[in-house]
Amino acid sequence: MKYQDPELRQALAAEYVLGTLQGRARRRFEKLASEDARLRQIISSWEQKLGSLSEGVVPVDVPEHVWASIQKRLGFDLMPKARSGMLSTFWNSLMLWRSLATVATIALMFAAYLNLFAPKLVVNQYIAVLQTEQQQASWLIKSDLQNKRMIVHIVNEQTIPIGKAFELWMIKEGDKPISLGLISPDKQLNLPLSDELLDKIKQANVMAVSIEPAGGSPTGQPTGPVPYTGKVTQL
């Protein structure tokens, strides 16, 4: 077979992705691709094109034992069943958050941990531990009203897609979120706080991080998903 013919390569790659290239021809083509980076690129390009058709299917509920088997195969620690159904809106995720009784406990635990390393007992601090829906802590936000600073500690490094940024918000129940600026997924920040913001932080119930275009929300309000939220606790 003249596997170098560009048209043939395109045609075979397309039918490989579509699934109509079958049997021995399919195996042979896979072997060929494993040794030919250019061919893999052609396949990948077809996978992008045709793969998007899968977005149109109507979802079907999966029995729970499938996830249990996958965890077992991968050697995961047994963890709570993945939550089904996504809380996509900002306010929904806040509602969820309020219902979590563990929040304050975790926040205090972290505060105690940090104070071990702080020689003087700092009072008048507001802290929030930002967590994912799975309650994995990602940032600890400490607002120090005496020194008028906000410190963003990294608890677990997060990953952000290229071209996107994490934006921190504080929310007082019933009011619109107020931006506290962009925060880094992996670097501690120590930022000055204006008197105006200090006032607002005292009244805030919740802090949250949304995913925004690089440079921050274009509207002044969260526009992307809000994967991280945390209750504000006074110390």
Place this chain on the structure above:
Amino acid sequence: MTDQLQLQTLLAASARKDEQAFAKLYSLASANLYAVAMRILKKEAAAQDALQEAFVQIWHRAIDFHSDKGSPMAWMATIVRYRSLDILRKQKRLVNVEDIDLEQMDKELGPLGKLLESDMAQELWICLQELNDKQRNAILMAFYEGLTHDELAERTATALGTIKSWIRRGLQSVKGCLER
């Protein structure tokens, strides 16, 4: 509708072996991906096997995903389709291809809005509209149901050579259209 950006973030975290992120990814994507496997395999046990194989692979290959490889859902669905096709070819097809109801399939695919999640899906859909009905249906049946050339010929009562040419030319036109 699942947010592609969130899936992308979760895939990136899974690449760093974040088990919680992977659990979340599973909870968000599995119903869609299971549907992809069910369409091809028609049998729950087989579709569950395919889904399981695929997620094991997604965990190990998450690091290979980049947003320039298309939408995360399309990327994961491709893995599910390949595993499903493997399983399908290993077992004798137990479903009579005559039973596959093309009208029902069109209905399930529903209004365009359902499909138009990513930019690529939108462009592809527009390009598929440029094909004649027979070409488009042959491609969609192969994609969604995993039908072979022979099965497509049988299902549409068309000569094998004609089916092959519909698909080959159809795919060529789609490529040309997408590159315009």
